[in-house]
Amino acid sequence: MIRIENVNKWYGQFQVLTGIDLQVRAGERIVICGPSGSGKSTLIRCINRLETVQQGRIVVDGIDLTANARNVDAVRREVGMVFQQFNLFPHLTVLQNCTLAPMSTRGVPQAQAEATAMKYLERVRIPEQAHKYPAQLSGGQQQRVAIARALCMTPKIMLFDEPTSALDPEMVKEVLDTMIGLAEDGMTMLCVTHEMGFARSVADRVIFMAEGRILEQAPPQQFFSAPQHAKTQAFLGQIL
Ligand code: ADP
Numbered sequence: 501m502i503r504i505e506n507v508n509k510w511y512g513q514f515q516v517l518t519g520i521d522l523q524v525r526a527g528e529r530i531v532i533c534g535p536s537g538s539g540k541s542t543l544i545r546c547i548n549r550l551e552t553v554q555q556g557r558i559v560v561d562g563i564d565l566t567a568n569a570r571n572v573d574a575v576r577r578e579v580g581m582v583f584q585q586f587n588l589f590p591h592l593t594v595l596q597n598c599t600l601a602p603m604s605t606r607g608v609p610q611a612q613a614e615a616t617a618m619k620y621l622e623r624v625r626i627p628e629q630a631h632k633y634p635a636q637l638s639g640g641q642q643q644r645v646a647i648a649r650a651l652c653m654t655p656k657i658m659l660f661d662e663p664t665s666a667l668d669p670e671m672v673k674e675v676l677d678t679m680i681g682l683a684e685d686g687m688t689m690l691c692v693t694h695e696m697g698f699a700r701s702v703a704d705r706v707i708f709m710a711e712g713r714i715l716e717q718a719p720p721q722q723f724f725s726a727p728q729h730a731k732t733q734a735f736l737g738q739i740l
């Protein structure tokens with residue numbers, strides 16, 4: 501579903517990604533962790549071309565992102581993204597947040613867009629909030645709206661960039677539970693998160709990044725019980 505081959509990326513003189521190789525199969529659940537500044541956000545933003553790379557190849561569901569700028573729209577149709585900051589439109593209701601992109605970029609009729617939105621708001625368990633504005637919701641509810649909004653575009657891949665990091669502790673679980681539900685339904689997922697309980701129970705593979713490189717990757721059982729690299733050991737020692 502995703503093929504990343506020998507990707508190198510610089511911000512000016514600073515090399516942020518070095519020799520990244522990563523393949524993700526359909527339905528696979530990947531957790532990416534690593535110290536702040538290691539390039540995790542940059543890497544997943546490259547997958548829907550919020551960032552461009554100077555070297556290497558990124559192919560998403562057979563569409564080569566690095567070959568042709570016109571492929572960007574095609575890839576974005578397949579890839580949903582959820583950020584640490586929920587990025588909901590404050591002046592639109594929950595329902596309008598969910599119907600805006602399907603109606604404006606795909607020409608989905610309003611009634612159909614609303615029916616789809618309600619289906620996904622039910623799936624994230626907040627259909628009763630549909631007519632409220634984001635500011636009237638808790639952080640956990642807002643993040644679940646952001647997930648529902650992404651699902652309304654019927655993506656094949658979901659990217660999560662620290663989706664629970666901005667939440668009060670009591671709201672983390674409701675968002676993780678939503679993500680677990682998606683994983684159980686077979687969604688291909690890449691999640692940057694330091695929620696190691698989530699990684700243990702959901703991930704097929706945990707990837708550790710440091711200084712722009714993938715230093716280590718393994719199934720969670722192996723990753724947590726026998727980390728190979730000294731930097732992985734130090735990182736896990738700090739967060740567990
Ligand atoms: P992470 O998500 O692992 O914390 P990021 O991908 O956000 O790491 O950032 C990796 C490095 O790239 C950091 O040193 C960061 O300061 C730098 N960086 C991120 N975005 C930009 C940018 N737009 N311009 C210049 N440097 C950036």
Ligand code: MG
Pocket residue numbers: 540541542661662
């Ligand atoms: Mg980040």
